[in-house]
Amino acid sequence: MSLLQTLPYSLYNNLVKRKDWIQKVTTVKKIRDANAKNGEELINYFDKKGYTLSQFYKLLKDCDISLTETNSQSGALANQSRPILKIAILVANARYDNWSHLVTPISDCKILADILKSMGFIIFLLTNVNSKQFRESMTELCTIIPTKSYVLFYFAGHGFELCGTKYMLGVESPSEKYTIDNGVSENFILKNGFLNKPDLFILLLDMCRKQPDRVSNPDIYLNIPRMEEYKHTCNLIIGYATSPYMPSFEKLCCESANSLSQVQHDTCEINHMTKSDNLESFNEEESSSESDGIGDQVTHKLTSEKKLNGVSLYVNHLSKYLNKNEDFIRILELVHKEFANEQCEQALLQKPQKLDNVAGQFYLHLKAKGHKETEEKLHSIVNELHNQGINIAIK
Incomplete structure (x- = not known):
């Protein structure tokens, strides 16, 4: 480093x-x-x-x-009370029924999970969930999270923005005539996340923030979207991988099975491509996706001799700083600085944003007090959700 x-x-x-x-x-x-x-x-x-x-x-x-x-850091740590638990909920939607398959969401979540696990977080990993499973999982998990805890939520997948609200799409979403019911709004996440008054809630959305197309999907504009109301009861930090109306990108790597030293790099937009669309430098029609289970990296095989993997631009920079013993807002500032120094032309289109409403500084390395009874309940909920066919794991 x-x-x-x-x-x-x-x-x-x-x-x-x-x-x-x-x-x-x-x-x-x-x-x-x-x-x-x-x-x-x-x-x-x-x-x-x-x-x-x-x-x-x-x-x-x-x-x-x-x-x-x-002594600013030592003073801040001395004044910062230890959280009861530190919980990370990571959602990776890569294999959509009607949209282009994404390469990096599962590997992005795995990278973040490894870092956060080393910092004492309990990790919940949801993969390839539809909107109903998404909502049910968040509702169940957030009802158990104890007060005075730290919660970090991260989503990687397809999404859109409408009337200022961001929506994360479930894997069942149609490619054109989708509605807000096919997505889970950030307001829904915050409403449930604030339920038991955690000390800190971090929301990170690694997705596009483009608006739905008015020509192919005019009906979504006919009604004012239903907004979930929530009471702001804790310190909140929000990080968006990109700005309003702008795309987000995956940094892809195409490796030849015959020569691992010959690697081709490209960046592709995490946008509203359908399955029939082509990635600019890689033929999506010839590719397929493979996953060996929850937490495994998705690899798109383009031909029998090549495989495609990578990392999102946002996680590429976030992973450099996430394990630093710094105030989390400072960590996001360092990530934004990396984007400013990024040389690829896609970084000119992807400018991350952050919003915060916090009292003081928050260091994620601070050791949690622990709560055995709650941890046992969380394990039980994961087993119940898994038995319902939801791809969820706890680490």
């Missing part, structure tokens, strides 16, 4: 504000090509030079620069 990815934000912020260390470093180390006018530019210089965190610490020590960090 790069220096900017591993450098504690409190130290970074401290060095950015200080000027004394710039002259020390450039003089002692006789650095002539830095041309740094401030602390941020000098840190970026060492990042581009490939410095690791340990090398950067040694450089500061050699130059007799204090490593004392600001």
Whole structure:
């Protein structure tokens, strides 16, 4: 990982504000090509030079620069009460009945699940669920989540935006004449998520936010969508993978079975393509999807000699910072900065957004107190939902 990815934000912020260390470093180390006018530019210089965190610490020590960090993080952690439980609900819809199959949702959720599990989260993974199964699962899980907990919800799949509300599509959705009943709204998620007053609720939507086409689907505009009302009872952070009316992209990798070193990369839009549409660089008509079960990566096989996999652009950047011991809002800011530095042209169309209404800072590494009775109930609910034919697993 790069220096900017591993450098504690409190130290970074401290060095950015200080000027004394710039002259020390450039003089002692006789650095002539830095041309740094401030602390941020000098840190970026060492990042581009490939410095690791340990090398950067040694450089500061050699130059007799204090490593004392600001106490903002330690103070925030001291004042932050431990959550009862930390729960992540991850939904991966990849294999749609009438829309194009998506490559990355299950692998995206698996990447996030591994990181969050290492941070002490209980993981619930839903895969390829229809809208009815989606709603039932969220209702059942959220009724058990105890108060004063942390909840992180993430969705990867097809979606749309209508009248300012975002809808996550179930796998049964028609490709053209779909209605809001084929989707689960973010308001529904928040209404159920706030039910037992968790201390923090994080909503992450990794999907397109385009509006339904008025020509092929005019009926969806005839009625004002039903809005689920909810009472804002906890700290809320929302992260959207893209901006209103804009697409979201998958970063795909096509590997040859005969030569794993020859890899072709491309980015494809997570949009309203039907099964008959073609991916720009890969022939969807020749592909098929395989999944060995919940939590396994979906691989699209284009031919007998090639396979297609990848990661969404959003998770590609989020996974770099999610395990950092930083305030979560700061983590989203770092993700947005990565998008700003992204070189591919698709990143110009995909600009993530965040909304927040929080009191203080929230560090996801904070250890949960634990609640054995609730954990047993959650396991029981997962078994019941699984027996109903819903693809759900707990990790």
